[in-house]
Amino acid sequence: MNAFAHTICQWYAAYGRGLPWRHTRDPYAVWLSEIILQQTRIAQGTAYWHRFMDRFPTVDALAAATEDEVLRLWEGLGYYSRARNLHAAARQIVAGGAFPDTLEGIRSLKGVGDYTAAAIGSICFGVDAAVVDGNVYRVLSRHFGIATPVGTSAAKREFTALAESLLPKGEAAAFNQGMMDFGALQCTPLSPACMDCPLQGSCNAFATGRTTLLPVKKTAAKPLERRLSYVYIRCQGETPIRRRGEGDIWQGLWEPYVLEEETPAFPGMRPLKSVRHQLTHRTLLADFYLLETPERPQLPEGYRWIKETELDHYAKPRLFELLLEAL
Ligand code: SF4
Numbered sequence: 001m002n003a004f005a006h007t008i009c010q011w012y013a014a015y016g017r018g019l020p021w022r023h024t025r026d027p028y029a030v031w032l033s034e035i036i037l038q039q040t041r042i043a044q045g046t047a048y049w050h051r052f053m054d055r056f057p058t059v060d061a062l063a064a065a066t067e068d069e070v071l072r073l074w075e076g077l078g079y080y081s082r083a084r085n086l087h088a089a090a091r092q093i094v095a096g097g098a099f100p101d102t103l104e105g106i107r108s109l110k111g112v113g114d115y116t117a118a119a120i121g122s123i124c125f126g127v128d129a130a131v132v133d134g135n136v137y138r139v140l141s142r143h144f145g146i147a148t149p150v151g152t153s154a155a156k157r158e159f160t161a162l163a164e165s166l167l168p169k170g171e172a173a174a175f176n177q178g179m180m181d182f183g184a185l186q187c188t189p190l191s192p193a194c195m196d197c198p199l200q201g202s203c204n205a206f207a208t209g210r211t212t213l214l215p216v217k218k219t220a221a222k223p224l225e226r227r228l229s230y231v232y233i234r235c236q237g238e239t240p241i242r243r244r245g246e247g248d249i250w251q252g253l254w255e256p257y258v259l260e261e262e263t264p265a266f267p268g269m270r271p272l273k274s275v276r277h278q279l280t281h282r283t284l285l286a287d288f289y290l291l292e293t294p295e296r297p298q299l300p301e302g303y304r305w306i307k308e309t310e311l312d313h314y315a316k317p318r319l320f321e322l323l324l325e326a327l
Pocket residue numbers: 139142143186187188192193194195197198199200203204205206211
């Protein structure tokens with residue numbers, strides 16, 4: 001066994017948390033704990049785990065329950081999709097005849113991702129698969145001095161490969177649980193207990209004074225702001241619209257007269273409303289105007305004059321609809 005894994009396993013034997021589902025290798029009990037703990041703190045999760053184990057001691061009992069019963073018992077934990085998936089997966093397991101014992105089989109259960117599959121597989125069936133969660137990222141990034149921003153797919157690949165390479169064959173359960181607990185109790189996010197850490201001598205972050213700098217978090221890109229001015233031009237019952245070109249988020253949709261990062265200057269134009277429209281990677285700040293005019297103004301190429309009553313026949317982006325509502 002490599003020195004790192006040896007230290008983690010030894011530490012786990014001495015200081016690992018004696019959580020109730022750690023006293024069993026029953027995959028049902030372990031799976032239940034993993035699903036509950038996905039978005040819940042240990043103390044609260046433990047109470048719910050007991051509740052579920054009392055009410056539904058086996059996967060058959062859970063599968064036989066109605067969804068309503070399961071949701072009621074879950075009440076207070078939030079993220080109810082977890083409860084629905086739990087119930088659906090219980091029925092999947094019963095239909096399959098037994099709890100799946102391979103990574104692929106476990107991964108195919110509703111609501112089970114890579115992390116949960118590796119945890120159940122290693123703890124209950126001795127599968128040599130490494131778990132990689134926030135605790136594992138932190139411990140590995142500090143100990144090995146890895147500055148790849150976590151939360152990226154590159155980091156997932158890198159940290160998973162590293163954890164797999166460190167995982168001692170046949171000892172996956174102790175190593176994985178050791179990593180989780182070590183991250184939760186020793187190498188904590190804000191104040192790692194470096195002074196009495198058994199990995200201190202080989203820890204890169206400690207040696208280089210970077211314990212507070214690692215792991216590197218991916219900074220969420222600030223959404224870009226784009227300012228648009230929409231002018232609804234009304235001229236004798238007609239209005240000009242134009243189709244958005246290729247390579248555009250609104251490709252193929254029709255829009256009224258629009259200026260970007262510029263304020264239109266038509267005499268007699270009236271401001272209607274300003275709206276903020278959030279897209280995934282940008283914020284659109286749109287000002288709506290109305291221009292009622294007896295004569296068609298000069299417009300750039302590409303605009304087509306149509307009857308206002310025909311606007312319904314044209315596919316429009318959300319902002320154009322908002323403009324029409326504002327009219
Ligand atoms: S020395 Fe500090 S930073 Fe390094 S592994 Fe131990 S607790 Fe974490």
